[in-house]
Amino acid sequence: MIKDPVLEIKGLNVDYGLGDHAVHAVRDVNLTLHRGEVLGLAGESGSGKSTLAYGLTRLLPPPGVISGGQVIYHQADGPPVDVLSLSHKELRKFRWAETSIVFQGAMNSLNPVHKISTQLIDVIKAHEPTSTPASRLARAREMLSLVGISADRLESYPHQLSGGMRQRVMIAMALALEPRVVIMDEPTTALDVVMQRQILGQLIELRERLGFSVLFITHDLSLLVEFSDRIAIMYGGRIVEEAPAADLYRDSLHPYSDGLLHSFPALRGPRRELTGIPGSPPDQRSMPTGCSFHPRCPKAFEPCADKIPVLGEPNLLGDQARSVACWLHPARETVA
Structure with missing residues (x-):
């Protein structure tokens, strides 16, 4: 059953700086958060996760600027509104009451x-x-x-x-x-594993009781697999894969997602080799041509270095519940 959307991010672009020297930290991101769900957003440090969160809530510190896109919030008792077009007065009423955020340094956010x-x-x-x-x-x-x-x-x-x-x-x-959307930007990073599980377990219990939606941002994919309904993988400022959590864990399509999954030990079952991901995330000031992951990808082939893959429903799978941006699984709209 398809749930109603509560927050839609459409073609969001966020830059640091202006003109030719601007760093494009978030590039044409499209995401939908549905009512009552936990949407996980994962990726290495520098992939643009926190910038996306601060961009959609208009909390970007200078020199960050939103250079394009929409953030559509579906009100409970009114027409949809574009958060990026709200006045300062409207934005002040909107924050905390409709959408709240738990910051990355949450333990140090208290006065x-x-x-x-x-x-x-x-x-x-x-x-x-x-x-x-x-x-x-x-x-x-x-x-x-x-x-x-x-x-x-x-x-x-x-x-x-x-x-x-x-x-x-x-x-x-x-x-x-009692906001309808809670954005959590790596809120458990400084805590031990036991405390992480306690807090996240309590958060899920509160979500079920109060009915709010959660955008949970972290570099720890093992947490998202356990607590999220859907997971979006971010790399180089773009979403490269999105799928139900169980499907992503069982059968990830993008090589980057597979690398993240093999960077932590399995919680149960037989031992498996930790392979990790070779190399380092790309420099946002000088992105590779084509697919930004191809210099680190073990499965890269001819089109990867020249053409940027489109995020969409994989043509051969015909699965509308997931999308991927990879030439191994080209999207329907890119296949003649």
Whole structure:
């Protein structure tokens, strides 16, 4: 059953700098996040994942600029809106209330000189100015309880909490206004494996209870295979493969996806050799011609160095649930 889209990214391009010397960090990205699903976005460092997140939320620091595309948000009780065309006033209302983000340095995103209560209540007060102090405090207590933290921790300062607890506070803050979309940019990178699983398990439980959608960004594909409904693989600023998580894990089509999957040990089953990916990600200032992965690809052949593959439904498979940008599996629209 096809779910309703809640966020559609269409032809998004993000550059750093202007003119001939601009670095094209995100190139013609198309992604759709559906209602209630977890969409994973994976790739090596420098592939453009965080830039994509900051671009679609209009949080890009200078000299980052959005040079093209649309980010269509489907409101629950209104017509779709293009996030990139919202005024500053509209954008201020939109953030946190409709779409929230848990940043890559989430543990360091809390203000060290303010109590947890102050920071949670400020978020609620900014968007609900008519609410009473008592209702805001009650909401803050409820949110901490929701992420498994005792309400008496409201009077703590960030340095009095463990890394995992600070991470949970950030998730509570992101959910305080009941947004329909939560973007998580590598939120568990600094945590140990046990704490990662605890927090992500709790996030999935909250998603099922509250019904929000998640765009989960990480370089750790093993996490996405376990917790995502669909996975998109990003390389050199482009999406190179998108598929249901189970299909990608069982039968990845793009050699880069296969390399990522063989860069971590299997969680269960027989041992397998870790092969990794030779070489390094491309320099965004001087991208290779054709498919940007071809200099590192063990399966590269004649057209890879000259022609950029189109992301689309693989012609021979006829599977509408997945897409790939690879000349090994050319898209239907590129085959005569």
